[in-house]
Amino acid sequence: MHLRSFTASLFSFILINLSNAQWNTKDFMKREHSLIKPYYGSGIDIPFWQFTGNTIVTPNHIRLTDDSQSKRGALWNSVPVSVRHWDLQVQFKVHGKGKDLFGDGFAIWYAKEPMVDGTIFGSKDYFQGLAIILDTYSNHNGPHNHQHPYISAMINNGSLHYDHDRDGTHTQLAGCEAKFRNMDYDTHLSVKYEGDVLTVSTDIENKAAWKECFQVKGVKLPTGYFVGLTATTGDLSDNHDIMSVRLFELDSPNNQIDEDRSNIVPSATFFEPPRDHIEDPKPSSLSGIKIFLLMLLGSIAVVACVVIGIMFYQKHQEKSRKRFY
Structure with a gap:
């Protein structure tokens, strides 16, 4: 009787510990770097977070732009x-009334200087750190070999310019197409930095499973930078909604020795080969009416030339016949 009781107790103890082991992974989530609904109303501070510009806070999401x-x-x-290895998971939704024309997109940051307004989807150009850019601008700039929406990564030490007119393809580490816009459900993105390897994955099919977008080795990022999310609209627009942000601390890889990364400069050993910087064709300064008038005058000139040519030919024929009489 005592043996059965002991066995049952031992079995219950093992189950409880297995259950705790499964859920203990969530203990690695860094709450000071995470953002989970419900949120407060507009104008109320969010602990550990700051928002600026046209950002709107609702109980269920934070709308960066409408x-x-x-x-x-x-x-x-x-x-x-402060942690060296991490996994940043963002739950978001990009949606709007535009079917063929929409934009511009949003960016996820791990940057040295937070809260600095700028031209890269609402943040600073010539930044220091990492930018994951989710570009939805449907009116393509320059020659491309990919469609939009498009996810790309950029590492900057403060000296590189993000060429917005070329969608940043001259300085990106890697990228992939991802049709995350106007879904009926929330979409997810994982930015994992572990052992100097940057891996970006998505769940845009509502399968609760990550699908790798791209992976880049040889990426060195310092500790002590800030997580941020920014978005912009221009002539084209969309709702850019953030549902949650979670940052998980990852264990150090067994083959890597921890070192002080607080003062290193962001760098990467690999960049995609840059495309030739081809200038976009300049739009014509002529209005539609002027073009129509020029085409009309050109047509009149062609008709006039044909008529004159016919008249000249007829006179030439008459002179030729007179010579025979």
Whole structure:
């Protein structure tokens, strides 16, 4: 009787510990770098987070921009990330009324200087750190070999310019197409930095499973930078909604020795080969009416030339006949 009781107790103890082991992985989530609904109303501070621009806070999501022109919003974590290996998971939704024309997109940041307004989807150009850019701008700039929406990564030490007119393809580490816009459900993105390897994955098919977008080795990022999310609209627009942000601390790889990364400069050993910087064709300064008038005058000139040619030919024929009489 005592043996059965002991066995049952031991079995219950093992089950409890297995259950705790399964859920203990969530203990690695860094709450000071995470953002989980419900949120407070507009104008109320969010612990550990700051928002600027046209950002709107609702109980269920944080809207960086609404679906209207010339908007800019930002959401930044106010606590620097001290862990070296991490997985940043963002739950989001990009949607709007545009079917063929929409934009511009949003960016996820791990940057040295937070809360700095700028031209790269609402944040600073010549930044230091990592930018994951989710570009939805449907009116393509320059020659491309990919469609939009498009996810890309950029590492910057403060000296590189993001060429917005070329969608940043001259300085990106890697990228992939991802049709995350106007889904009926929320979409997810994982930015994992582990052992100097950057891996970006998506769940845009509502399968609760990650699908790798791209992976880049040889990426060196310092500790002490800030997580942020920014978005912009221009002539084209969309709603850019953030549902949640979770940052998980990862264990150090067994083959890597921990070192002080607080003062290193962001760098990467691999960049995609840059395309030739081809200038976009300049739009014509002529209005539609002027073009029509020029085409009309050109047509009249062609007709006049044909008529004159016929008249000249007829006179030439008459002179030829007179010579025979």
